Amino acid sequence: MTTATLLISCPDQKGLVAKISDWVFSHGGNILHADQHADGSAELFLMRVEWELDGFDLERAEIAPNFAQLAIADEAKWSIHFSDYVPRIAIFVSKQDHCLYDLILRQRSQELAATISVVISNHPDLEKVAHNFGINYHYIEISREHKLQQEKQQLALLRQYQIDLVVLAKYMQVLSPEFLSEFSQVINIHHSFLPAFAGANPYHRAYKRGVKIIGATAHYVTDELDEGPIIEQDVIRVSHRDSVTDLIRKGKDLERIVLARAVRQHLQNRVLVYGAFANSNLGLRTVVFD
Amino acid sequence: MTTATLLISCPDQKGLVAKISDWVFSHGGNILHADQHADGSAELFLMRVEWELDGFDLERAEIAPNFAQLAIADEAKWSIHFSDYVPRIAIFVSKQDHCLYDLILRQRSQELAATISVVISNHPDLEKVAHNFGINYHYIEISREHKLQQEKQQLALLRQYQIDLVVLAKYMQVLSPEFLSEFSQVINIHHSFLPAFAGANPYHRAYKRGVKIIGATAHYVTDELDEGPIIEQDVIRVSHRDSVTDLIRKGKDLERIVLARAVRQHLQNRVLVYGAFANSNLGLRTVVFD
């Protein structure tokens, strides 16, 4: 069954649920899921509606222009997605393979409705893993002096492979603002319970602080390191018996699971980022429609 | 702000979200929350809509009759609730006080929007607790021979206090089918992760089985012991170091929290029970709109 999904955020006003669901219904669409959220502090309305395309009386090309005529609000931000479009992912890695394997295996077992088109790395180590599964691998060294130039090679690959989403699967490099201004759909996994232990060496710092629980955080990447909107987090209990090595080992399970959940939610068009409205002093936040 | 909440379940059909949200909007209602669920295996549509009464152009007494004219489906089950109606609770207890204290304190701190009108017990022990908070306490002994008669006294109290909801807060008696046919809005807390260890002595049996996690389950009470639709569950890790006494102690925290969450969800009209439709071999299940 093919479906269309509308994601929309706009200043709150009366009748939005009715207006939008009416629009779907009046064109013969059967709503499968509708979820909506009003953020009082931001005076914002956010909604996700998914309906069957079978029986819908608008051609695909007409849907967006037609919806635009509803003229919901000038500031409204919205997008429409079709379930039979298969997004194309580029996975960025460094030397650790656990998240790479995990994403590939989930994609192979149909947990992730996407194509993993390419693996890009600043190290040659994981080429074999990618090739084992028939995925192209590009090794682009990143050095302090030539970073922008090297990132341009990465961006060229994203264009070449027509990438929709970049997943940083333990990629131990910071993307430059220049990179992000060209390509902004990037999900990262950080190996701590943000905002605790943002930055380098979170497990060592967690050990040193003597925490009793460690975590992992998947978030969209923004210009500010580890400050992007959080999609998913999870935690696991540790004790004095756990050395830094144990924290790293336990954390790997978290990293795998948290990153996979975030990517899945993103691919199902369940994540809306908001917070940039003028009257809001909120940071960037997400609604994850479940 | 006063709100109205519609809870509805009916056979799935096209346009229900539009029809219902349209009805709210056309009468001037501003939808605050709308959540909907389609259970594919039961071919059932379930929805919760909450809207502001301020500006709604129907009188309260008109709302239900007016909605009835929408004629959604013969088999539709629905109810409408107003946020300024304060439900009246009777708490049933035996000798343990932890859930009783917990519910009273949460009600006092406004976590539970309800009146605790009376405490009813088959033991005299907890009278002081109830009186400390100015709540009436009725001790009605339950004996095997006179149980139905004694339950009639309980039912008379429920009528006298105009009770909307009975909460079994570690009430160590089984309610008879006769009781339940007279009064069916009853939430129980069972001290295991159902369906594991249904029936008596769950902690002892959990210990004997050597489980590594124990749980608690809040459910609506039905004629079949511990088989009613589950509202909420939670668990906690145990180890070989935990004796039965430790399991009981750790379980008390679970019981408190799980019961309180279930009562709160119920009071906010977030719980829909379904499963009784003819073509369904499902047990009774709940949707908990969050």
Added chain:
Amino acid sequence: MTTATLLISCPDQKGLVAKISDWVFSHGGNILHADQHADGSAELFLMRVEWELDGFDLERAEIAPNFAQLAIADEAKWSIHFSDYVPRIAIFVSKQDHCLYDLILRQRSQELAATISVVISNHPDLEKVAHNFGINYHYIEISREHKLQQEKQQLALLRQYQIDLVVLAKYMQVLSPEFLSEFSQVINIHHSFLPAFAGANPYHRAYKRGVKIIGATAHYVTDELDEGPIIEQDVIRVSHRDSVTDLIRKGKDLERIVLARAVRQHLQNRVLVYGAFANSNLGLRTVVFD
């Protein structure tokens, strides 16, 4: 059954388990629990041994001097505790009552083997709660200008009531270094997952950051705000549907449980603080023997 418990930390060396358990056994003691931990990074040995006093051939007054003769190491820190000594607790509160109620009720139901001797507050609000349970309540206002003087009154009460442990049960004041140098056995509950959101308004900041999980942390109080050694932490999942008010409500359950666990572990002499050794760049950490 009365037991003695030895808690010891010292530089690691061969034969310590044998030496210590031998000492217990040679005096006729039956070891009930023995747990030991070697912290490799601190080169430290930490042990907890609990044995039956019945049959032990040393008088209580002799036990410590006798153990001292074992001459384990000059830097060794150790203490011996008897299970029939009932520690005396002072609870410090401000206006919120949930942790106060929780501690009192757990003490009443014998989860906490201690006497709650006095409640001290910078507000008069919770006097009734304390009096309801027959506990003395002292209201000592804290003002910026006279804080040291007011803390002296608090310290006088601690001496008067012969207090062993102070529990800050949502006491919204920072204890001065002067207070702590006089009385250092203080457990605090902080309403965040430290080190995230140390300091003021953690729930508001958690909301603003858009985290998907919130936490609570119980720790010993030191001169550095929210930097003391962590005893216990726990977390709960939140979503975009949770307002700051919901975070506060959900957090209250965490605060209760995390604080109660930490106090219980402390009272059972299961917590050892370490990290101050010269060759260690660790922060202060705890071993919690379970």
Added chain:
Amino acid sequence: MTTATLLISCPDQKGLVAKISDWVFSHGGNILHADQHADGSAELFLMRVEWELDGFDLERAEIAPNFAQLAIADEAKWSIHFSDYVPRIAIFVSKQDHCLYDLILRQRSQELAATISVVISNHPDLEKVAHNFGINYHYIEISREHKLQQEKQQLALLRQYQIDLVVLAKYMQVLSPEFLSEFSQVINIHHSFLPAFAGANPYHRAYKRGVKIIGATAHYVTDELDEGPIIEQDVIRVSHRDSVTDLIRKGKDLERIVLARAVRQHLQNRVLVYGAFANSNLGLRTVVFD
């Protein structure tokens, strides 16, 4: 660093910790970890001691005979393990690959100190996975009529590959009592929170029952289906939005993690099974020394 680990269970008696740690120390061993548990209801003493072999004055071959002379108790059960012995694992699978991949990748990344010597399956499907990692794969069909004969082939392979541990990684067959009497070191992963939903189709039954949490259980296999001693369990929250397919998907993460933890604990000689003593009506239980 090479270590020796003693695992022992015996009727409780005075001085066992001292006796055993003394024995280690008197032969020059440095104890790295010592943990002990006294099960009051079974009147049983259980202990795990791990010490450095470097400096120990007994040859490996002498250690067991020498310890036997301590004559702790006739009923004592004990075993001694050396950390440089690498156990040999056979993984049994059917058609699902997620646990197989998980175990192989953890072994490759040194989380599991073992050799995966062979994969045995009643289906040919996963041969490629095994071969990708250079592991032998044997396809032995299991049919109702020839099961005992086919299991003999399996047992012959276990002997041929000198297998120490069989891991049932979603092996959808029940091992016969005959198999288990020949080879009893078998860990299984069951896809439910036992004892709930023992037997077939646990996810379907969990869905039907409407539980709010699902689980997975790793246990040693005994003659009674899903009744063997539990090593590890974990759970994950589900909601009305989760179909059976979602339960299966979420459960796969649990299965992977719970099985891997159990295998790791077993390989580190941290698991002791007990309960078979004459005066005990306990089921078989485990102590997992952590």
